[in-house]
Amino acid sequence: MHLRQWVGAAVLATASVAAAGGQPPPRVLLVRPSGPEVPVNLLRISIEFAAPIEGPVLRRIALLRADGTPLPEPFLDQELWSPSGKALTILLHPGRVKSGLLAREERGPVLFEGEHVTLALDGRPLRRWSVVRADETGPVATAWKVPDVRAASRQRLVVTLDAPIDGRDADHLAIADASGLRVAGRARLTNGEVLWTFTPNEPWRAGTHRLVIRGTLEDPAGNRPASPFETGIDSRPGPAVDVSISFAARSMGPRPAH
Secondary structure, X not given: OOHHHHHHHHHHHHHHHHHOOOOOOOOEEEEEOOOOEEEOOOOEEEEEEOOOOXXXXXXXXXXXXXXXXXXXXXXXXXXXXXXXXXXXXXXXXXXXXXXXXXXXXXXXXXXXXXXXXXXXXXXXXXXXXEEEOOOXXXXXXXXXXXXXXXXXXXXXXXXXXXXXXXXXXXXXXXXXXXXXXXXXXXXXXXXXXXXXXXXXXXXXXXXXXXXXXXXXXXXXXXXXXXXXXXXXXXXXXXXXXXXXXXXXXXXXXXXXXX
16 A cells, blocks of 8 residues: 555544544445446445444445545435344435536536545445446346256256346345245345345246346446436436346256266
8 A cells, every 4th residue: 555545544544433432343244336346327335234333334434536535525414224223325425426416516426437446434445446437227137147947946046137236136136936926035146246146945846937126126326227317307217117037947857977
């Protein structure tokens, strides 16, 4: 780390620990987006802690430039907590993310394409990202790869997405069986939120199934499948429309001997 970076991080750490009342920093389990890149119009970041946190946390969080200096007021002054009190979602200021709004005109965008930024808590780096071009299209479910699975097994279904989705939206996807009933199981997002995996609680029943994608699913830039976040000021967002993709649970014959 260069001297300027170290000094910037040290100053931030001192101020943050003081704001936290001298308490040791909480243990962070996961930060999303978890991939190495974020779009320049990034809207949402989530942090999963090992235990519930007492007191305000947002003032202890910063986005640092490559030289270690914090970006000025990048976040909306709001903390969105999960019911467990362990997962915090913070928003980059929407008025600075979406073009044509007063906050962006007066203060400029939060991020710039080509730069590198680091998310820090109490001065400790949590995640570093390269900032790439804007994502203005959103999830394209028709481009997702949904393979068939082996009937009478609990084979994990691995769905390859066209691009990352919001890390808190794993349950915005579900599996319906041939009767239209939801299949119980465990869903996870991995590999930078571009792989959605589902393990059923019971063996797959033979027949056609559907992967159902809720229309309220979003990517890290706030785009929905049928409604991009970046719309004209006078344009209303499109309606949330659910999408489904069919796949089959079928007998695939005996596994080859090794």
